[in-house]
Amino acid sequence: MKMKSNIQFVQGNKACIMGALDAGYRFYGGYPITPSTELAELSAVELPKVGGKFIQMEDEIGGIAAAIGASLTGKKSMTATSGPGFSLKQENIGYAMMAEVPLVIVNVQRGGPSTGLPTSPAQGDMMQAKWGTHGDHPVIALTPDSVQETYYMTIRAFNLAEKYRMPVMIMTDEVIGHMREKIVIPNKEDLEIIDRIKPTEKEGYLPYGVEEGETVPKMASFGDGYRYHITGLAHDETGFPSNSNENAKKLLDRLMNKVNHNLDDILDYEEYMLDDAEHIVLSYGATAxxxxxxxxxxxxxxxxxxxxxxxxxxxxPEERLLELSKNVKNVLVAEMNLGQMVLEVERVVKNNAKILFCGRADGEIITPEEIIETLKEEF
Amino acid sequence: MNKYVKKYLRNDKLAHMWCPGCGHGIIMHQIIKAIDNLGLDKDNICVVSGIGCSSRAPGYMDFDTLHTTHGRALAFATGIKLANPDMKVIVVSGDGDASAIGGNHLIHACRRNIDITTIVFNNTIYGMTGGQFSPTTATNDLASTAPYGSIDRPFDIAKLAAAAGASYSARSTVYHANNLEKLIEEALQVKGFSLVEAMSMCPTSYGKRNKKGTVSDMLEDYKETYININAFNKLPPEKREGKIEMGVFKNETYPEYTAEYQKLIDRLKGDK
Amino acid sequence: MSNQFELRLSGAGGQGLLLAGIVLAEAGILDGKFATQTQSYGPEARGGASKSEVIISDSEIDYPEVRTPNLTLALTQEAADKYISKDIINGIIVVDERVEIDPAIKYEKLIRVPIIKTAKNKIGKAIVANIVSLGIIVEATNIVSKEAMESAILNRVPKGTEKLNRMALESGYELAK
Incomplete structure (x- = not known):
């Protein structure tokens, strides 16, 4: 007996690299850190085989910087990390947002704060994903709950990064990253792979200019002869720094609108047994x-x-949650932290339903019994 | 108009933001002259910088240019060069950018011997932010954060790069502009990591506080202080006092990082 | 979740229990079932006692950690002391003959047989103790088919060692009879 050639039994971290490669991934810049290290190790094995490049940089900051640099030459790039490394990368995450550089950042979450629990799962970086780098900026962050979903979500992360010219985060966790499960690999022809849109006309190229009503500028690769400028400073559509308040507003509005005007395309959630539900459990990642x-x-x-x-x-997905919350008694938020996404739920649900919280941050995954007990206390 | 300015600078972005008497314009000028001497393709050059006065230079230069975060220029440049080894990648950086916040990236870029040319605009001060001391500020010099004289010992960036494994390392000053141009031209031809440390005066944030006189006095100082490394080595120890070496500190051939990576790719292809 | 079978395989680092866990789960998949495998990481995984946990189920596996194992394997005393719980009624316990079981431990069935000695003396390689163990587990539980187990092993082991591993597996079957 042999497994079908499209079936494998692999770790979540491996599925991430398999998905990445199928999405056209060609550059890794990073620094090894538990429990994300397999992502670096597998990239080191696989990338040179497809003519891609892997570099282990001197630190986490250099890792994301190199990945951004590579993306500017047109290569689909990734950096991966966990807890402490995610903290270190924050400044350059902001840079990639501001300079609009496609990039996938994988955070295999572990217990914190500080060095914390390096080999144990957590979901304690959810707010950091949103607010970790300074200033206002759009964020796309995905949370897979299985090895199979890690594969598909990694492809989606690359697609979103390319489509919206921005860094996209995969906020997975030690449980999903390290557990092995069956994965069915689809036919390559059945996958939708999105590449960034490149300009075709050098004359008058505006690296940060968009047509009326659009939000994502066309992106030239370094080396293609466009000879343009990129900066982390507030800039106008030519890419050069501008101190004008009007320009700064225009730029930030457009950056935010890349996500806010495309929620239908970006938002993704699962509704499980909600049709007649009187109680909602809201969760994500391994906790789901x-x-x-x-x-x-x-x-x-x-x-x-x-x-x-x-x-x-x-x-x-605030609109949908608000709608759902109007028909239920309780919304129970289960997450491996001491209260992060529950704040967002409180903001959205308000008094429509009672909000319950089941969280822990001791390095153990929340058990089904803990969730049941939290809800049953209300009966 | 100067033919180099016309050919290599973004004329609509001028005048530049540097203070009167700043040496940085001279260094930028010598970089584009060196590029012109070598006949490099403008479309295939990428100039990367971090944060600071020096790091504004790429904005004026008509290539693919990238103004990154403080200290990280070499890390971004490493990604660009490895992803597209055909590009000529040049990093311009200040003394603080390259040797303080970016010091780790500097020594590791040297160690890998990746084919990037780095020009350090060394004015021994954080000029843009008003004169805080940097890792190259001389001991006892005054700075806004060393109001009683710096007790720190300075780095010698050219020697640091040489020791860290760069193929090529050299130093000159804006007074010795022709020599500086020649060294940059040499550095650009090295297949490996090359660094040219260009001493540059900052009359506004360093000269004034340290009573260095006029800009011409500061240039005069470079003339008196900096002597060729071979001449320096021939001096008896007592006569070396107050002198600083300039010229080529290192010019060696080592395996280059992106070429080694390509060999790895080719080897894996062969294994199939 | 009565159709879900949870196993905890433990022993010393280097005894090949990670591989055993993967092979067992893959055998489950070959039988058309669902399977997950998890393991301990970090300092815990280096030397000392280590474990690999497998869940095999007829339906999708939600919560992925093993809490009340239907079967626990312990190849060393340290692993037995650490991973066999006094607080629950254990299912089947499989241990090497040299492992002492605390009288306070409750279980459904105890299989205490010369796993390591069989691997070392009969097969000639102590390293196949993990495969001998898999033979015992399959014979004692039927959690996966013998055909699937044999295939799963042969899909994973290095070329040239197939015969050795088949012998080890069959010795395991015998030990459990």
């Missing part, structure tokens, strides 16, 4: 697996409960 187990158990006991699972934590 416990939530699903808890819901199956409670359904057996006759409790009408379902799950709203975030696949994009950022942008947050």
């Amino acid at each position: 697996r416990s939530a699903r187990a808890a819901i199956k158990q409670m359904r057996k006991d006759g409790i009408k409960v379902g799950m709203f699972r975030l696949k994009t934590v950022w942008p947050f």
Whole structure:
């Protein structure tokens, strides 16, 4: 007996690299850190085989910087990290947002703060993903809950990064990154792969200029003869620094609108057993697996409960959650931290339903029983 | 108009933002002259900088130009060069940018011997932000954050690069402009990591506070202080006092990083 | 979740239990079932006792950690002391003959057999103790088919060692009979 050639039993971190390669991934810049190290190791193995490049930089900051530099030459680039490394990368995440450089950043979350629990799972960087770098900026962050989904979400992360010219984060966790599961690899022809749109006319090229009503400028690669300028300073559509308040507003509005005007395309979530639900469990990543187990158990006991699972934590699917919350008694947020996305839920749900919280940050995944108990306390 | 300015600078972005008497314009001028001497293709040159006065230079230069975050120019440049080894990648950086916040990237770029030419605009001060001391500020010099004289010992950037494994390392000054041009031209031809440390005066944030006189006095100082490394080495120790070496500190051939990576790719292809 | 079978394979680092866990899960997949495998990382995984956990199920596996194992394997005393719980009724416990089981431990069935000695003396390589263990597990539980187990092993082991590993697997079957 042999497994079908399109079936493999692999770790989440491996599925991430498999998805990346199928999306056209060609450059890794990073620094090894547990529990994301397999992403660096597998990139070191696979990239040179497809003519891509892997570089282990001297530190986390250099890792993301090199990946941004490579992306400017037209290569689909990734950097990967965990906790402490995610903190170190924040300044250049902001740079990539400001300079509008496509990039995938994978954070395999571990226990924090500081060095914390290097080999244990957590979901404690959710707010950091949104607010970690200084200033206002758009964020896209995805949270896979299985090895299979890690594969597809990595492809999606590259697609979104290329389409919207911005860094996209995959906020996975140690459980999903390290567990092995079956993955079915689709036919390459069935995958939608998106590449950045390049300009065709050198004359009058505006690296940060868009047509009326559009938000994403065309992107020339360094070396293609466009000879243009990129800066992290506030800039006008020519790419050169500008101190004008009017320009700064125009730029920031456009950056935010890249996400805000395209929510239909970007937002992704799963509604599980919500049709008749009186209670919603909102969860994401590894914790959503416990939530699903808890819901199956409670359904057996006759409790009408379902799950709203975030696949994009950022942008947050607030419209849909608000709608759903109007028909339920409780919204229970389960996450491996001491209260992060629950703040967003409180902001959105307000008094429509009672908000319950089930969280822990001790390095252990939340159990289905803990979720059940939190909800049952309300009965 | 100067033919180099016309050919290599973004004339609509001039006049530049540097203070009167600043040496940085001379260094930028010598860089474009060296590029012209070598007949390099404008479309295939990328100039990368970090943050500071020096790092504004790329904005004026008509190539693909990248103004990055403080200290990280070499890390961005490493990504560009490795992803597109055909490009000529030049980093312009200040003394603080290159040897303080970016010091780690500098020594590792040297160690890898990646084919990037780095020009350090060394004015021994954080000029743009009003004169805080840098890793190259001389001991006892005054700075806004060394109001009683700096107690720090300075780096010698050219020697640091040589020791860290760069193929090529040299130093000159804006007084010795012709020599500076020649060294940059040499550096641009090196297949490996090359660094030219260009001493540049900052009359506004360094000269005034340290009573260095006029800009001509500061240029005169370079003339008196900097002597060729071979002449320096022949001097008896007591006569070296107050003198600083300039010229080529190192010019060696080592394996170059992107070429080694290409060999790896080719080897894996062969294995198939 | 009665159709879900949870296993904890433990022993000393270097005894090949990570591979055993993967092979077992892959055998489950070959049988058309769902499977997950997780392991301990970090300082815990270096030397000392280490574990690899496998869940095999007829349906999708949600919560991925093993809490009340239906079977626990311990090849060393240290692993047994660390990973066999006194607080639950353990399912099947499989240990090497040299491992002492604390009388306070409750279980459904205990299989205490010469796993390491069989690997070393009968097969001639201590390294195949993990495969001998898999033979015992399959014989004792039928959690995966023998055909799937044999295929899963042969798909993973280095070329040239197939015969050795097949012998080890069959010795495991015998030990559990």
